[in-house]
Amino acid sequence: AQSVTQLDSHVSVSEGTPVLLRCNYSSSYSPSLFWYVQHPNKGLQLLLKYTSAATLVKGINGFEAEFKKSETSFHLTKPSAHMSDAAEYFCVVSLTGGGNKLTFGTGTQLKVEL
Amino acid sequence: GAVVSQHPSRVICKSGTSVKIECRSLDFQATTMFWYRQFPKKSLMLMATSNEGSKATYEQGVEKDKFLINHASLTLSTLTVTSAHPEDSSFYICSARPSAETQYFGPGTRLLVL
Numbered sequence: 481a482q483s484v485t486q487l488d489s490h491v492s493v494s495e496g497t498p499v500l501l502r503c504n505y506s507s508s509y510s511p512s513l514f515w516y517v518q519h520p521n522k523g524l525q526l527l528l529k530y531t532s533a534a535t536l537v538k539g540i541n542g543f544e545a546e547f548k549k550s551e552t553s554f555h556l557t558k559p560s561a562h563m564s565d566a567a568e569y570f571c572v573v574s575l576t577g578g579g580n581k582l583t584f585g586t587g588t589q590l591k592v593e594l
Numbered sequence: 595g596a597v598v599s600q601h602p603s604r605v606i607c608k609s610g611t612s613v614k615i616e617c618r619s620l621d622f623q624a625t626t627m628f629w630y631r632q633f634p635k636k637s638l639m640l641m642a643t644s645n646e647g648s649k650a651t652y653e654q655g656v657e658k659d660k661f662l663i664n665h666a667s668l669t670l671s672t673l674t675v676t677s678a679h680p681e682d683s684s685f686y687i688c689s690a691r692p693s694a695e696t697q698y699f700g701p702g703t704r705l706l707v708l
Contacts, residue, residue, distance in 0.1 A: 489635075516699075521603075521701070522701055523687070523699045523700050523701040523702065524687070524689075524699035525699075526696075570637065570638070581640060581643070582628075582638075582640065582697065583640075584638040584639075585637060586636065586637045587635075587636075587637055
């Protein structure tokens, strides 16, 4: 079985300050982990993915995430938030790559304030 | 590249009628497509996996006779909600898999059953 827990349903930051969205996973095997972003009325967009290569993964729009097996975490970070980053973010786990069954976390709504 | 479209983007129907939602991969072929359901403020739940030319595989708890899935070509999968009821109102999202490693998501279809 596999699951992900997103610890915060809402995160609010000021523009220009760092972003931290937390995710913990549970998997019986070595998982693949992803972060997706969902803007209102738009499809889910892949930000980054971890598939057993480098533990620090860099994604689009300045986001990155670090896979920490000892902590079973895959937190998403960005050094400086932009207004356009305001969206819903989902942490996702898959047993085999990203082409098979994806298990989604409950999402974190990121709000960016001036 | 890797664009997935859904049609319609939103639909309102009367209780008891059937509604068909289309999912198309516009610039790639997808032997496998997935259908998800997203409730307000909730995560995406996988409903079924659709393989071109064969029967869909439904997740536990999803009524296959109510949610009919057809994957007749490498670029098109359809989800038909039969005899819709208000509790079927939701946001339905499809994804298409061009390779074993990646899924691309459509923008979603908002269904409201009156």
